[in-house]
Amino acid sequence: MKDLGTILNDFQSEIQDVHNEDDLNRIKGKYVGRKSVLNDFFQEMKTLSPDEKKDIGQKINELKSFIEKVLMDKTRVMEQEKKTKNRVDVTLPGKKQWSGSFHPIIMTMYHIVDIFQSLGFRVETGPEIETDYYNFEALNFPPDHPARDAQDSFFLGQGYLLRTHTSPAQVRIMEKTKPPFKVVIPGKCYRRDPMDASHSLMFHQIEGLVVANKISMGDLKGTIEIFAHRFFGADRRLRFRPSFFPFTEPSAEVDVSCGICGGKGCRSCGHSGWLEVMGAGLVHPNVFRSTGYNPQEVRGFAFGMGVERSTLLKFGVPDMRWFYENDMSFLEQFKTVR
Ligand code: PHE
Numbered sequence: 001m002k003d004l005g006t007i008l009n010d011f012q013s014e015i016q017d018v019h020n021e022d023d024l025n026r027i028k029g030k031y032v033g034r035k036s037v038l039n040d041f042f043q044e045m046k047t048l049s050p051d052e053k054k055d056i057g058q059k060i061n062e063l064k065s066f067i068e069k070v071l072m073d074k075t076r077v078m079e080q081e082k083k084t085k086n087r088v089d090v091t092l093p094g095k096k097q098w099s100g101s102f103h104p105i106i107m108t109m110y111h112i113v114d115i116f117q118s119l120g121f122r123v124e125t126g127p128e129i130e131t132d133y134y135n136f137e138a139l140n141f142p143p144d145h146p147a148r149d150a151q152d153s154f155f156l157g158q159g160y161l162l163r164t165h166t167s168p169a170q171v172r173i174m175e176k177t178k179p180p181f182k183v184v185i186p187g188k189c190y191r192r193d194p195m196d197a198s199h200s201l202m203f204h205q206i207e208g209l210v211v212a213n214k215i216s217m218g219d220l221k222g223t224i225e226i227f228a229h230r231f232f233g234a235d236r237r238l239r240f241r242p243s244f245f246p247f248t249e250p251s252a253e254v255d256v257s258c259g260i261c262g263g264k265g266c267r268s269c270g271h272s273g274w275l276e277v278m279g280a281g282l283v284h285p286n287v288f289r290s291t292g293y294n295p296q297e298v299r300g301f302a303f304g305m306g307v308e309r310s311t312l313l314k315f316g317v318p319d320m321r322w323f324y325e326n327d328m329s330f331l332e333q334f335k336t337v338r
Contacts, residue, residue: 031067038064104334108311109186112206115230121182126169131159134168138290139247147246152192162190166207174291179298180212197319204307211300220301228256248281275313278305
């Protein structure tokens with residue numbers, strides 16, 4: 001049988017490991033219950049002489065009341081801990097509810113579309129899987145025209161491809177709509193470009209098309225100017241540079257003055273003071289012909305802008321790939337901007 005000193009030592013080390021009520025009850029049963037180790041001692045005592053009984057009985061009782069006191073204290077401490085644990089600290093700041101938001105590209109797309117809607121443009125869409133006819137031929141790209149090289153596509157076989165721009169939707173809309181009309185067509189486009197800071201194999205464009213009987217470059221310039229001032233800021237200047245697209249004539253690249261240096265020239269704008277935002281021009285008579293319109297009777301202007309590009313320019317993001325990496329610490333910064 002163990003001596004009282006060992007029992008005391010065992011108890012003192014076991015009480016350190018008591019962390020919950022179950023532990024506490026188990027240790028109570030072991031040391032002070034009816035079947036406790038101390039009870040075993042009382043059983044043993046029957047065989048001893050009266051003097052020995054008195055002496056050892058007193059020691060057992062002392063040990064028992066010591067153990068009981070420690071257990072009482074422990075119970076009290078645990079009750080106290082439980083109370084503080086369940087208490088609500090009303091001074092603590094609340095837990096923030098996580099909420100989702102639109103992706104910055106989609107947000108910018110809606111913003112741009114909103115501006116054109118306020119100018120009376122209707123919103124249309126077109127398919128991402130296109131035919132060679134709509135993506136190129138009806139837009140006045142002959143089969144061997146070098147302008148196709150700039151828009152290398154993903155060919156799906158059987159005459160289908162992923163559209164390289166939103167312009168094919170122009171043709172689809174003209175086929176089913178009588179002029180006059182004003183539409184914008186937002187959507188995804190695909191090109192076989194290697195990914196870098198300003199290229200992605202999937203990107204978004206917003207196409208604009210206005211057809212009526214009297215439309216000039218002046219209408220195009222006025223419309224784009226209103227858009228650019230609302231979207232980029234009233235202090236931005238615009239520049240129309242002659243350019244080439246098979247489906248517009250004349251054609252222009254539209255530049256907006258750099259928002260960082262105010263047009264003086266800095267690293268962001270390649271020291272030119274200007275940033276390219278879209279391609280535009282007057283609808284080519286051949287496009288009207290392929291949609292069944294009479295080029296003698298109607299005129300139109302069209303433009304196509306990159307949404308990623310516009311988002312980069314508006315918010316000063318240096319690399320387009322950041323929009324696709326799904327890094328929440330980057331994306332969350334756009335939650336509240338407009
Ligand atoms: N579709 C052209 C492009 O992706 C842009 C454009 C649209 C140019 C409409 C003129 C008119 O490069």
